[in-house]
Amino acid sequence: MAIGRRDFLKSTATSLGGFAYLSASLTRPPDAPDKFEGTRVLGRTGIRLPIVSMGVMNTDNPQLVRAALEAGYVFLDTAQGYQRGTNEAMLGEILKDRPRDSFVIATKASLPKDQTTGGYGPDATEEAYTKKIDTSLKSLRLDYVDIYHHHGTWTRHATLHEPILSALQKAKKAGKIRWIGVSTHRNEPEVIDAATDSKIYDVVLPAYNFRQQHAAEIQKAIARAAAAGLGVVGMKSMGGNRGGAYASTQIDARACIKWVLQDPNVHTVICGFTTFDQMALDMTILKDLTLSAAERDQLRTASVDAGLYCQGCGGCTGQCAQGLPIPDLMRAHMYLYGYRNLVAAQDLVLSLALPRDVCGDCVACPVACANGWNLKNRVRDVVRLRDVPASFVA
Amino acid sequence: MKTRAWLRLALLGLMLWASPSLAAGAQPFAFPPVDGWTLAGQPQVFAPDTLYDYINGGSDLYLKYDFQELTVVEYRKDAMSVSAEVYRHRTPDHAFGIYSQERVPSAEFLAIGAQGYYENAVCNFIQRGYYVKLSGENTGAEDRAILLGFARRISETLPGPSALPEILSAFPAEGKKANAEKFIAKDFLGYGFLHAGFTADYDRSGRRYQLFAIVGDDAADTRAMLQQYLKQIKHEAPMAEGAYQVTDAYHGAMALFWKGRHIWGTIGLSDAELRAAYLKHFEGIATR
Numbered sequence: 001m002a003i004g005r006r007d008f009l010k011s012t013a014t015s016l017g018g019f020a021y022l023s024a025s026l027t028r029p030p031d032a033p034d035k036f037e038g039t040r041v042l043g044r045t046g047i048r049l050p051i052v053s054m055g056v057m058n059t060d061n062p063q064l065v066r067a068a069l070e071a072g073y074v075f076l077d078t079a080q081g082y083q084r085g086t087n088e089a090m091l092g093e094i095l096k097d098r099p100r101d102s103f104v105i106a107t108k109a110s111l112p113k114d115q116t117t118g119g120y121g122p123d124a125t126e127e128a129y130t131k132k133i134d135t136s137l138k139s140l141r142l143d144y145v146d147i148y149h150h151h152g153t154w155t156r157h158a159t160l161h162e163p164i165l166s167a168l169q170k171a172k173k174a175g176k177i178r179w180i181g182v183s184t185h186r187n188e189p190e191v192i193d194a195a196t197d198s199k200i201y202d203v204v205l206p207a208y209n210f211r212q213q214h215a216a217e218i219q220k221a222i223a224r225a226a227a228a229g230l231g232v233v234g235m236k237s238m239g240g241n242r243g244g245a246y247a248s249t250q251i252d253a254r255a256c257i258k259w260v261l262q263d264p265n266v267h268t269v270i271c272g273f274t275t276f277d278q279m280a281l282d283m284t285i286l287k288d289l290t291l292s293a294a295e296r297d298q299l300r301t302a303s304v305d306a307g308l309y310c311q312g313c314g315g316c317t318g319q320c321a322q323g324l325p326i327p328d329l330m331r332a333h334m335y336l337y338g339y340r341n342l343v344a345a346q347d348l349v350l351s352l353a354l355p356r357d358v359c360g361d362c363v364a365c366p367v368a369c370a371n372g373w374n375l376k377n378r379v380r381d382v383v384r385l386r387d388v389p390a391s392f393v394a
Numbered sequence: 395m396k397t398r399a400w401l402r403l404a405l406l407g408l409m410l411w412a413s414p415s416l417a418a419g420a421q422p423f424a425f426p427p428v429d430g431w432t433l434a435g436q437p438q439v440f441a442p443d444t445l446y447d448y449i450n451g452g453s454d455l456y457l458k459y460d461f462q463e464l465t466v467v468e469y470r471k472d473a474m475s476v477s478a479e480v481y482r483h484r485t486p487d488h489a490f491g492i493y494s495q496e497r498v499p500s501a502e503f504l505a506i507g508a509q510g511y512y513e514n515a516v517c518n519f520i521q522r523g524y525y526v527k528l529s530g531e532n533t534g535a536e537d538r539a540i541l542l543g544f545a546r547r548i549s550e551t552l553p554g555p556s557a558l559p560e561i562l563s564a565f566p567a568e569g570k571k572a573n574a575e576k577f578i579a580k581d582f583l584g585y586g587f588l589h590a591g592f593t594a595d596y597d598r599s600g601r602r603y604q605l606f607a608i609v610g611d612d613a614a615d616t617r618a619m620l621q622q623y624l625k626q627i628k629h630e631a632p633m634a635e636g637a638y639q640v641t642d643a644y645h646g647a648m649a650l651f652w653k654g655r656h657i658w659g660t661i662g663l664s665d666a667e668l669r670a671a672y673l674k675h676f677e678g679i680a681t682r
């Protein structure tokens with residue numbers, strides 16, 4: 001039943017020739033010149049990885065994982081929560097027959113958090129988290145995992161939750177995990193900064209994509225993390241459905257992945273492919289990271305279509321009869337509807353010293369937006385935040 | 395502080411409620427009262443474009459299973475709490491599909507809805523197009539009884555009756571692992587052109603393999619899928635209903651049987667005699 005490497009390569013529509021070096025490259029010293037395109041060193045871990053990796057969460061197809069490993073994917077990302085542990089178990093079945101130094105694996109777990117504050121309660125103990133780590137090792141049938149992520153935090157406080165950090169540090173010392181990571185899907189800059197400041201985390205795994213209106217802030221936080229020696233793994237490169245009701249454009253996955261990898265501080269991106277063709281196509285990024293003109297157009301169109309990102313072109317400046325700061329208001333709109341951050345949105349709106357009668361007597365809005373947005377409606381929606389008592393959102 | 399937190403949550407809920415995608419949908423699930431328990435705040439409702447806000451990256455898999463809407467609430471009684479999540483999917487098969495992805499075969503299975511199970515402060519079940527997930531906190535030794543009580547109460551509120559997909563009963567019983575069948579909604583076998591399929595896991599005398607059934611929209615749809623598949627694996631044979639012995643570079647030797655809307659097959663079964671026996675079984679199913 002085992003599928004030979006030769007068979008695999010023959011069967012793949014896209015030629016994967018030239019990627020055989022990837023597994024061997026794992027042992028290359030981190031300070032060696034990066035003579036091969038397509039690999040980067042994961043910060044102070046020293047692990048050299050292909051810039052595309054496999055996020056296993058969306059598949060329960062073991063043959064896809066096996067084929068990915070045969071094709072040159074090295075780094076697998078899973079989590080204890082994916083399919084209630086069965087994703088880890090599937091990987092355990094696959095990996096038990098492979099040399100331990102032929103792959104790098106990350107998994108992650110969290111403990112229940114208050115969904116409103118993002119903070120942990122008294123039940124989030126070191127013992128509880130240690131059990132999580134042990135459960136992962138058992139499911140994966142491994143003596144150790146390369147990276148164990150504290151999963152899905154979105155506040156500094158939770159990122160630095162002492163019992164969890166203590167559990168992770170003890171597991172590292174005991175050889176159950178090699179490196180400590182943290183994953184974050186929102187408020188990423190705060191989490192990345194906390195991880196950097198902690199001197200405990202070795203790797204960060206943030207959502208990072210072209211659709212995020214705060215991508216520039218994430219980029220800066222990532223740069224600080226990388227400068228401090230942390231490894232940076234990108235995820236959610238396609239941005240999912242984060243555009244909400246405003247988003248409709250489908251976009252080529254490779255364009256999204258390449259966009260993330262234009263940031264040299266991102267060392268690899270986990271790709272959630274579910275077909276053999278997607279797997280092979282994502283691999284082609286190793287040969288050429290360049291964003292084609294068509295891909296750039298796609299990204300530009302999709303980011304505008306996402307409808308929440310003010311490009312800051314300045315085209316609207318000076319057009320409003322009341323002199324409203326339209327780009328600032330659009331940023332507040334993005335805070336509010338893009339990532340549901342009421343506090344940031346209200347703070348920004350209140351800081352703008354807007355006139356009481358926003359839009360005044362204007363019947364038709366004279367401001368033309370380069371994105372074609374209905375600015376009057378957006379302004380109307382967001383300035384209502386002034387009337388929400390601060391005690392509701394603070 | 396707590397009040398403000400809930401007001402903030404309520405305001406956020408109001409915003410989500412007002413989103414166009416949600417306004418276009420059906421009424422969210424109305425949680426029933428449960429004796430002795432109070433609802434801690436208003437239910438939160440999530441649509442396909444906001445599910446990420448609740449379960450982050452986990453939303454991808456739910457969207458693959460045509461997730462329509464999630465309603466979440468927390469019940470409280472003294473220090474105990476029960477979180478109740480009701481996911482609505484487009485069809486009962488899709489609800490079964492996501493349930494089957496998360497189902498733990500070693501759990502204690504229950505006759506609630508089409509099927510449910512209890513394990514470690516968690517009770518999940520499916521009923522028609524709904525996937526219900528309950529989890530208890532500080533529920534102590536009574537955890538099982540409490541969660542089963544909630545499950546029954548919510549089940550009474552959902553449309554019924556409900557049963558597991560009928561096609562599962564066509565998989566032969568010998569060697570079949572209990573409660574391990576799955577419905578894969580997309581990219582079946584790792585091929586984008588194959589639509590959805592059902593699988594069942596087998597373990598016979600140490601031989602572990604799967605049987606599957608792909609169900610097309612109609613015979614023409616299934617024929618087109620098979621045609622593309624045979625082209626993909628470079629299997630040259632005239633297209634006709636019946637048995638195929640093929641080799642797939644990723645899955646190895648496989649037996650297939652096509653009839654009408656269905657393609658039945660084996661995965662990971664190297665024993666040629668057993669593959670041939672299953673082909674006869676598939677033929678029997680198909681010609682019933």
